[in-house]
Amino acid sequence: MSAVFVWIDQFKGKALNASWEALAVGRTVANAWGVPLTAVVFGQGIENVVTLSFHYGADKVVKCEDATLADYRLEPYAALLGKVVGDAKAVIGGGSTRGRELIAAVSADLNGALLSDVTELSADGGKLNATRPVFAGKVLSTVAPSGDGSVFITTRSRAFAPLTPDASRAGEVESVAPVLSEGQISTKIEGFEETKGTVNLSDAAIIISGGRGVGSPEGFAPVRELADVLGGAVGASRAAVDAGWIPYPHQVGQTGKVVSPNLYVAAGLSGSIQHQAGMRTSKVIVAINKDPDAPIFKLAQYGIVGDLFKELPAIAAVFREKLGK
Amino acid sequence: MNIVVFTKSTPDTAAKVEVDGGGKVTWGNAQLVLNPWDEYSVTESVLLKDAHKVNTTAFAIGDEIHNDALKQALAIGMDNAIRIWDAGMSGQDSLGFAKSAAAAVKKLGDVGLVIFGKEFVDVGTDAQVYQLARLLGCTAIGAVSKIVAVDFNAKTIKVERMVEEGKQTLTAPLPAVISVLKDINEPKSPSFIGIRKASKAVIPVWSSADLGLGEAASGAAAKVSTVAYRNLPVRAGQVEIIEGGSERERAEKLVNKLLEEKVI
Ligand SMILES: Cc1cc2nc3c(=O)[nH]c(=O)nc-3n(C[C@H](O)[C@H](O)[C@H](O)COP(=O)(O)OP(=O)(O)OC[C@H]3O[C@@H](n4cnc5c(N)ncnc54)[C@H](O)[C@@H]3O)c2cc1C
Ligand SMILES: Nc1ncnc2c1ncn2[C@@H]1O[C@H](COP(=O)(O)O)[C@@H](O)[C@H]1O
Numbered sequence: 001m002s003a004v005f006v007w008i009d010q011f012k013g014k015a016l017n018a019s020w021e022a023l024a025v026g027r028t029v030a031n032a033w034g035v036p037l038t039a040v041v042f043g044q045g046i047e048n049v050v051t052l053s054f055h056y057g058a059d060k061v062v063k064c065e066d067a068t069l070a071d072y073r074l075e076p077y078a079a080l081l082g083k084v085v086g087d088a089k090a091v092i093g094g095g096s097t098r099g100r101e102l103i104a105a106v107s108a109d110l111n112g113a114l115l116s117d118v119t120e121l122s123a124d125g126g127k128l129n130a131t132r133p134v135f136a137g138k139v140l141s142t143v144a145p146s147g148d149g150s151v152f153i154t155t156r157s158r159a160f161a162p163l164t165p166d167a168s169r170a171g172e173v174e175s176v177a178p179v180l181s182e183g184q185i186s187t188k189i190e191g192f193e194e195t196k197g198t199v200n201l202s203d204a205a206i207i208i209s210g211g212r213g214v215g216s217p218e219g220f221a222p223v224r225e226l227a228d229v230l231g232g233a234v235g236a237s238r239a240a241v242d243a244g245w246i247p248y249p250h251q252v253g254q255t256g257k258v259v260s261p262n263l264y265v266a267a268g269l270s271g272s273i274q275h276q277a278g279m280r281t282s283k284v285i286v287a288i289n290k291d292p293d294a295p296i297f298k299l300a301q302y303g304i305v306g307d308l309f310k311e312l313p314a315i316a317a318v319f320r321e322k323l324g325k
Numbered sequence: 326m327n328i329v330v331f332t333k334s335t336p337d338t339a340a341k342v343e344v345d346g347g348g349k350v351t352w353g354n355a356q357l358v359l360n361p362w363d364e365y366s367v368t369e370s371v372l373l374k375d376a377h378k379v380n381t382t383a384f385a386i387g388d389e390i391h392n393d394a395l396k397q398a399l400a401i402g403m404d405n406a407i408r409i410w411d412a413g414m415s416g417q418d419s420l421g422f423a424k425s426a427a428a429a430v431k432k433l434g435d436v437g438l439v440i441f442g443k444e445f446v447d448v449g450t451d452a453q454v455y456q457l458a459r460l461l462g463c464t465a466i467g468a469v470s471k472i473v474a475v476d477f478n479a480k481t482i483k484v485e486r487m488v489e490e491g492k493q494t495l496t497a498p499l500p501a502v503i504s505v506l507k508d509i510n511e512p513k514s515p516s517f518i519g520i521r522k523a524s525k526a527v528i529p530v531w532s533s534a535d536l537g538l539g540e541a542a543s544g545a546a547a548k549v550s551t552v553a554y555r556n557l558p559v560r561a562g563q564v565e566i567i568e569g570g571s572e573r574e575r576a577e578k579l580v581n582k583l584l585e586e587k588v589i
Contacts, residue, residue, distance in 0.1 A: 098488065113545065138557070142554075303565070
């Protein structure tokens, strides 16, 4: 029986955490089926990612180091991944922008079953059963592949925990050649503008969000201050984004990012149903709001009824003392 | 040259969506609306139509409830709307959806650009964007935040797209299948004339036979089946309101609790 493959998404030689989460899911499936787990790494300057793939659970790595793959593009990546996995039993990717599109594309190329954006997976008795949120996370569905063709899976960011890395693990590395030459690739990357200094929301373990209550672009200062002290990311409600106080990539909710941090602090936002759709699976939710009847208090584990401009700086100060920062 | 948008009706975003005793997904008597992400794809197609001499067609795959979304697309300014459906398509998976979509794009012919919203909120996926592009053998570009330039004669497109680490600028040949983010435009509202046109429109339906699809995109051929729907687990416990005489006192209590919970 062939292997379970996990595609490792990396950017400039650093793997996304979502990839190690996917590798943990791959381990579960490979164990249930009694087959090896192969990590697939494409790019340039990927030696460290290859090494870490073993630490995070892979038995084998297939790699392709080539200039055409230095920056991710769907065309060359899909052509090569399709060739590498062949008639694999399962191909898994993490829930990044790139992972979601690459795995879906290859599932079509190879006419396989696609379970996308999975938040739970069981492989009991070798049979796959996955949970995926539908209707903007208001309802859950259980889906299963029918038939016994290849199964393609993408996991939702932070829904699964990576394995604890084991630095003693190593294994066989197979190098493969790219399928498409630069002349055969029609998509060209003309430029890239890196978002600096902010933690990626979908990957963040701690998120501090502000809503209409922050009142202005400057009003995000106490939100940002607490995020900085805790090494977290800054989120926002749509009301704050629509007001132009903070750019759209910070929006959490049904028409923004779906997040699942360990700690979500909601300050000056009411907790509309659309906002909840993006953050309700957070582990611990703290609400800070002047209005004791705000719906966010129904979802929160801890609440402070008060003014965010007084409460947030006080919380940041106490954390700074306790964490020695 | 045609621009195509795939859309569908979804319950209003404020609706309480639940699974009833019979295991069916319900949304009470909440209104059906255009899939919220599709406000941007429909608007973008109308903006492109106004700037270039192209024809715009909205497709929905699904039963009659999706006429609502198609009429909304017409009201906002798209030229044509066509629904794709027959009973055998019920239960199709995302690849079945993409196969139906690919057949519809080919039947329409001369398509330069297919635009999707970021995802369909009902099925909760953007998979069909990429699956469709691969089936058509054309470029796929997801998460587009800006169309910098498009030339339907030279068949090229230049876009900005958002990835986790920042903003990428790409050029690619047409035809292309793209998905667009909220940043791309300010959604247009239906116009008076548009609403009148939409209310009179009779939406044609293409069946899988019309598309020459055979069994390929049917529910019976689906490679993924939905076993069951269930409601979200209820979040345990009630909120604990942190009381205290000053913000300092409340902050200390809260921080201690969070450190005890080991979420930091
Ligand atoms: C199609 C559609 C999609 C949507 N998608 C999203 C989405 O993805 N994400 C999203 O967030 N919303 C979304 N919305 C909007 C949503 O319905 C709400 O309008 C929005 O979430 C409200 O934002 P808010 O909570 O910041 O504002 P409000 O509801 O106005 O709440 C502000 C809160 O701040 C409190 N407050 C004010 N001042 C202070 C202070 N000094 N200290 C403490 N508290 C204070 C107030 O008591 C109030 O509770 C969507 C809506 C639609 C129709
Ligand atoms: N992945 C998908 N993408 C888009 N539409 C889908 C997808 N899966 C199912 N559908 C459509 O969603 C509707 C309801 O599907 P169901 O889950 O069977 O109730 C039908 O119109 C299907 O054609």
